[in-house]
Amino acid sequence: MSATSVATEAIVSLPVADLENDGLLGMFPDGPRLIGTRCDDCGRAMLGERVVCSSCVSTQVSRIALPTTGVLYSYTRLHVGADGVRPLGYVDLDDDVRTLADLREDTIPLVPGLRVELVVDGDAWFFAPVDRARDRKKEND
Numbered sequence: 298m299s300a301t302s303v304a305t306e307a308i309v310s311l312p313v314a315d316l317e318n319d320g321l322l323g324m325f326p327d328g329p330r331l332i333g334t335r336c337d338d339c340g341r342a343m344l345g346e347r348v349v350c351s352s353c354v355s356t357q358v359s360r361i362a363l364p365t366t367g368v369l370y371s372y373t374r375l376h377v378g379a380d381g382v383r384p385l386g387y388v389d390l391d392d393d394v395r396t397l398a399d400l401r402e403d404t405i406p407l408v409p410g411l412r413v414e415l416v417v418d419g420d421a422w423f424f425a426p427v428d429r430a431r432d433r434k435k436e437n438d
């Protein structure tokens with residue numbers, strides 16, 4: 298009887314990392330914008346800098362700046378300790394990308410369907426009603 302060797306070690310393939318890095322805010326020629334990725338094959342836009350298309354799994358992808366405006370899809374208000382109320386919601390960017398984001402509200406009440414705009418304050422970013430965002434930019438000028 299002859300002994301045959303049997304391979305007992307499985308071939309392991311490492312998973313392909315999806316997000317290239319955690320930071321969603323990047324500097325572009327027209328200022329700070331949310332970083333996105335567009336698939337060169339199917340055209341799908343995604344939030345964050347990705348190495349694989351989440352729609353067709355192509356690795357032919359390009360880094361893009363996402364639009365700064367969008368529509369509030371839905372929101373909630375978190376009541377967190379002494380920090381008070383923190384509005385949080387989903388924003389459908391004009392590029393068909395949905396992102397979870399901090400929100401600000403003052404005189405314009407948040408309602409689904411409201412036009413909102415990205416506001417960058419140092420390392421922090423959030424969305425505010427379009428008119429409010431414009432006021433904030435004037436204050437900073």
Ligand SMILES: [Zn+2]
Nearest residue numbers: 336339350353
């Ligand atoms: Zn794709």
